[in-house]
Amino acid sequence: MMRQLYLALVSFAAVLGANAQMDSVLTLISKIDFQPSHELHDGNQILLMGYSSTVGGSLNLPSPTLEFKENDSIQLDMWNLSQGPPYTIHLHGLDVDQENDGVPALSFSVAHDDTGSYIFKAPHPGTYLYHCHETSVLHAQAGMYGVIIVRPNSADTMTWDNGYSFHSERTWLMSEIDTNWHHDTIINHTYDSTAMTHLVLDYRPQHFLINGKSEHQLVGNVELFASLGEQVYLRLANIGNYGNRMILSSVLNAQQVSSDGRPLPNTVLSDTIEILPGERYGVLLDCDAHFQGTGVVEYFNLNTGQVENTQNIAVTVDGYVGISEYLEEPKMFPNPATNQLMIALPESIQEMASVTIENMLGRRVLEQKISDKPIIIAPLVSGNYIVRIRSKGREWNRKLIIQ
Amino acid sequence: MKALLIFVLLCPAIVNAAIVNESLYILKDSIVVSSGEKLPYLTFNASTSFTGTNARIVLSPGDVLDLWVHNMDASEHHFEIRGTTPSESILSGDSIHIIHTFLENGIHVFHDPLNYPNQASLGLGGMIVVRDHSYPSFYWNIKEHKRGQNDTVLLGGAVDWAHYSPDFFTINGKSNPYINQDSNARVTGTVGDEIYIYVTNTGQSIHPLHFHGYHVEVRASTRNPNHVGRMKDSQGIYPAEGVVLRLIPDKEGEYPVHDHNLVTTTGANVYPLGLFTTILIAP
Numbered sequence: 001m002m003r004q005l006y007l008a009l010v011s012f013a014a015v016l017g018a019n020a021q022m023d024s025v026l027t028l029i030s031k032i033d034f035q036p037s038h039e040l041h042d043g044n045q046i047l048l049m050g051y052s053s054t055v056g057g058s059l060n061l062p063s064p065t066l067e068f069k070e071n072d073s074i075q076l077d078m079w080n081l082s083q084g085p086p087y088t089i090h091l092h093g094l095d096v097d098q099e100n101d102g103v104p105a106l107s108f109s110v111a112h113d114d115t116g117s118y119i120f121k122a123p124h125p126g127t128y129l130y131h132c133h134e135t136s137v138l139h140a141q142a143g144m145y146g147v148i149i150v151r152p153n154s155a156d157t158m159t160w161d162n163g164y165s166f167h168s169e170r171t172w173l174m175s176e177i178d179t180n181w182h183h184d185t186i187i188n189h190t191y192d193s194t195a196m197t198h199l200v201l202d203y204r205p206q207h208f209l210i211n212g213k214s215e216h217q218l219v220g221n222v223e224l225f226a227s228l229g230e231q232v233y234l235r236l237a238n239i240g241n242y243g244n245r246m247i248l249s250s251v252l253n254a255q256q257v258s259s260d261g262r263p264l265p266n267t268v269l270s271d272t273i274e275i276l277p278g279e280r281y282g283v284l285l286d287c288d289a290h291f292q293g294t295g296v297v298e299y300f301n302l303n304t305g306q307v308e309n310t311q312n313i314a315v316t317v318d319g320y321v322g323i324s325e326y327l328e329e330p331k332m333f334p335n336p337a338t339n340q341l342m343i344a345l346p347e348s349i350q351e352m353a354s355v356t357i358e359n360m361l362g363r364r365v366l367e368q369k370i371s372d373k374p375i376i377i378a379p380l381v382s383g384n385y386i387v388r389i390r391s392k393g394r395e396w397n398r399k400l401i402i403q
Numbered sequence: 404m405k406a407l408l409i410f411v412l413l414c415p416a417i418v419n420a421a422i423v424n425e426s427l428y429i430l431k432d433s434i435v436v437s438s439g440e441k442l443p444y445l446t447f448n449a450s451t452s453f454t455g456t457n458a459r460i461v462l463s464p465g466d467v468l469d470l471w472v473h474n475m476d477a478s479e480h481h482f483e484i485r486g487t488t489p490s491e492s493i494l495s496g497d498s499i500h501i502i503h504t505f506l507e508n509g510i511h512v513f514h515d516p517l518n519y520p521n522q523a524s525l526g527l528g529g530m531i532v533v534r535d536h537s538y539p540s541f542y543w544n545i546k547e548h549k550r551g552q553n554d555t556v557l558l559g560g561a562v563d564w565a566h567y568s569p570d571f572f573t574i575n576g577k578s579n580p581y582i583n584q585d586s587n588a589r590v591t592g593t594v595g596d597e598i599y600i601y602v603t604n605t606g607q608s609i610h611p612l613h614f615h616g617y618h619v620e621v622r623a624s625t626r627n628p629n630h631v632g633r634m635k636d637s638q639g640i641y642p643a644e645g646v647v648l649r650l651i652p653d654k655e656g657e658y659p660v661h662d663h664n665l666v667t668t669t670g671a672n673v674y675p676l677g678l679f680t681t682i683l684i685a686p
Contacts, residue, residue: 090615092613092636093618093636093637095616095617095618095636096616097616097654097656098616098655098656098657098658101615101616101656101658103615103659106657106658106659106681135674136665136668137665137666137668137669137674137675138674140665141665197673197674197675197676198673198674198675199672199673199674200666200669200672200673200674201672202568202672203666241664241665241666242664243609243611243639259633259635260618260634260635260636260637261618261636262618262633262634262635264633265631265632265633266629266632268629274639276609276611276637276639276663277611277613277637277663277664277665278611278613278636278637278663279611279635279637279639280637302608302609302610302611302664303547303567303568303569303607303608304564304565304566304567305609306565
């Protein structure tokens with residue numbers, strides 16, 4: 001315990017020393033579950049490997065979403081508590097240099113109880129992934145993955161500078177679970193530094209996930225409730241080993257505008273979007289008609305082309321908020337802030353409004369109803385945060401700097 | 404008048420065009436996969452000597468391909484340039500003669516479509532590249548293989564494609580670490596180079612390739628021509644598809660390219676003996 005505390009202090013001191021020129025400095029702790037805790041839709045619990053913002057507690061699937069601003073200089077530190085193998089972070093799609101690419105042998109890996117830093121810039125707004133590239137076939141399946149969102153400088157509600165604007169966004173990351181790959185002998189395996197190869201099992205997933213959930217777990221977690229006239233930006237990503245085919249109602253007017261962190265030269269209007277492993281798509285929905293139904297994600301086997309599973313996402317477009325009200329945005333001030341934060345809402349969306357504040361690792365640090373009283377943020381440490389304001393099924397995201 | 408206009412428009416290509424004489428020989432032997440096992444295999448070869456890699460034909464726009472395909476195998480085969488020439492039967496010991504003019508830059512897939520995909524799955528599939536440049540170019544013929552299946556096909560048995568679960572994953576018939584020893588496959592260059600990668604998938608699985616370090620531009624796709632111009636770090640290559648990718652590296656380094664169906668980075672369940680190579684860029 002003392003050794004871990006010492007390492008944490010050394011790591012923290014190193015971060016303080018090295019981050020003077022950085023726009024964002026984050027730390028992820030890579031670790032394993034000691035007890036099965038990730039609950040599947042059938043009630044069974046499995047072990048995970050993963051990344052977390054805390055030393056204690058169980059892991060979440062996927063790992064925290066990381067958000068950066070376009071052209072930010074970023075230092076992403078990793079403290080590996082795997083209890084065995086080295087881990088890495090591959091910044092999938094960010095085109096970082098070789099040293100920071102997270103591929104063992106070509107870059108560096110971080111041994112158990114050690115720390116490492118990835119230094120990079122994020123020049124293109126868009127949706128990316130991160131995952132472990134050490135024995136990647138095992139570690140990615142084990143849960144070592146998450147989403148990276150790079151936001152443009154102009155506004156958080158733009159796809160990119162001079163791109164498309166939207167009112168709200170959803171990020172849906174697809175993957176699968178083969179529970180046989182989550183056995184303790186795999187998740188908690190001993191590390192043999194001389195082993196050049198690794199034997200893996202046949203891959204036969206039984207669970208097909210969106211943001212780590214499936215079947216009834218999607219209710220309340222992965223849904224799309226939009227209001228008439230709302231422009232929704234879907235960030236779709238696939239970190240599994242199956243193909244995904246998302247089928248949306250034509251009334252949502254789905255338009256593919258970006259892929260892999262780049263604008264598409266020709267946008268595609270189609271209610272069906274195919275996302276292969278490693279790919280990301282940005283899809284604008286123009287919710288201009290009432291709708292209540294589902295969006296479907298098919299999971300197809302890349303060897304046979306056959307659909308082996310479908311997941312249904314509840315989709316509702318309701319008309320109880322008019323488009324004129326969408327022009328009214330919540331106002332948050334001051335920013336940067338020190339002790340207090342005010343959120344002013346238009347009258348039409350004051351009812352049942354709530355706010356959550358997350359740190360840059362996606363960890364919720366504050367949650368409360370919005371009133372006319374200031375929000376006390378004095379206990380929060382200085383740094384960058386994401387403020388999520390929710391009301392009547394809508395969500396606004398703002399970046400907050402606490403000094 | 405219209406014919407004259409077409410003739411004038413085609414003149415520049417015709418001036419540089421040539422009649423290109425090529426022969427392909429259908430031969431049967433075997434390849435050694437990452438586990439050390441031998442798989443019975445057939446390929447289209449440039450001579451009467453068997454190689455585990457299908458011959459590649461490179462043309463310039465406007466070239467007339469004068470092609471003979473000789474069946475040196477004991478069984479009947481067919482030959483087709485997908486979307487370009489019809490399937491033609493070639494009996495054992497027989498030959499066919501094809502003449503076709505290729506006007507535009509791009510990539511074409513040729514294969515044996517008999518009892519598709521059974522005969523093609525034995526290895527009979529390659530690429531015709533049409534290009535008007537001399538930039539560094541590399542060629543990836545991607546395929547996967549299932550242990551025992553080629554024996555089944557050769558014996559006339561039924562293949563259960565609905566439960567296809569291949570064991571080996573190759574570029575030009577090779578898996579990691581041997582792909583990097585193939586100078587046609589291993590992408591090398593210097594910062595700022597314009598590099599072209601010609602990719603075919605002559606297998607039956609979809610192969611989503613992921614590029615580390617760089618985005619590549621889709622310059623041609625036989626399946627999705629509307630994807631031309633997209634900048635991608637992850638690009639799916641569908642069965643029987645040909646794709647042309649352009650890479651202009653902006654930094655030095657060695658960066659992996661691999662199938663992001665990570666199961667394919669294995670060979671007979673052993674990681675990392677699968678579809679994994681690296682791009683090497685000098686300053």
